[in-house]
Amino acid sequence: MSATRPLPQAIDETKPYWDAARAGKLLVQKCSSCGTYQFYPRSYCIACMSDKVSWVEASGKGMIYTFTINHRPANEYMKDKVPYAVAAIDLDEGVRLLANIVESDLKAIKCGARVQVVFEKVTDEITLPQFKLAGSALSQS
């Protein structure tokens, strides 16, 4: 029996993010008062404390700030996935988040490489935003 993947449980302030991911959209928060983008989602803007934060659809484009290739799994579920890449992605909107680099040649992953969001459906409830190298010709196998 394969292990189950540790999955997020949305709360009120993150529900729009996970709902959008399920619909194939990457949302980030933008403050309506001061214009600051923030990630992860919070109940208010931590730059100016305004509670007028809105959700905007991100371009889905960004750059790999840095990454690692895991040769040991972080948990039981990831055992089948090694080696796998985890990267810190800087979205063009200016926020940083973590994701796997999927559908890409692991050897081609570099700091500074351009990436594009893709969506990995895990359950009916949860779809994870993931990234692939921009222009990557690899198809998912």
Added chain:
Amino acid sequence: MNDWETGRTMAAKPRVAIVGAAESDLGKTPGRTALQLQAQAARLAVMEAGLTFKDIDGVFAHTEGVFPSLLMTEYLGIKAKYADSTSAGGLSNCSHIVHAMGAIEAGLCSVALITYGSTQASDASRKLGGVADDPRSPRSQFVTPYGQMTPLGYYAMAAQRHMHQYGTRPEQLAEVAVSARKWAQLNPRAYRREPLTIEEVLSSPMIAEPLHVRDCCLVTDGGGALVVTSVDRSKSLKKKPVYVTGAAENQSHQFTPFAVKDWLDTGLAATAQRAMQMAGVTHKDIDVVQIYDHFTSGVIQALEELGFCKRGEGGAFVTGGHIAPGGTFPMNTSGGGLSYGHPGMFGIFLIIEAVRQLRGECGERQVKDAEIALCQGASVVFSGHTTLVLQRG
């Protein structure tokens, strides 16, 4: 000279001192509990100072369980007027020094006992990350699903970035581990003392690129304790005091360092500047350094952030035996977390080794005429920093 001429802030007179420092049994201690280990170390540290538990009125404890200060007061029969269970990763006991300093100076307690204990090795409990905690937490929502090892994955990523920007090489990381092992060979208490070569580090299994098994700290059992009191009180005690002349800490995040823009400039420098300014010292005044060596790459980065070398030059700095015994930069003289031992959190052991160096108790590994030491405590995923400057009393 006044501070206008030197450009330095005059140091404040030291007001607190470390008067007791001890470890418990180390390595593998099957059948013992973390509580037993820290209680064992506490007894040794208090006796070393020539005190009893009745003299202790401040308790600062850090373990993995809940309410550690309460547990220590109960087990040791201490009536604490001041207690602190600050739990912020590996630096916790270093921060306890900062907090004890504040409490003693404010007159809230007079003799502080700081403890730590872990049976991580015997329990086989080091968690690689991705372990289920509250699935609603920021980590569970935005990190764990991606199989990031914590803290290892983040330090691997920082190392990758360092290599990308500065051309740092795996063999330079390996040299940190090899240097630590050479110090450990001079320390009878160190857990791993067999020879280690750069080739052996590089051929050990890869965990998360670019970090191999031998780039990572050990998993051991162990406990430690420190006794801190006022400089005035320290003068009448059994051991020669070690003054805390500089102390500074900061904290910025837990498991999601998304707001830290530069993962090679993580906030450590600010604590180093504040602590050194408080102590009235510059880099050249420091005789021995204890850096939190969770990962070899972290040492290279810390040397840069602390200002012992320029940014990007850490790889070259550790090369050629510079930080090994016989080199010109004595650091991690116990063998560090990489070879002496790493029972989950290493902070207290950095301080114990610094105290022993400043007392001249280190035998073969003694740094000659060590008068001033710097300790750097690290936390979780560069989540916080503590820098201490200690001086022979």
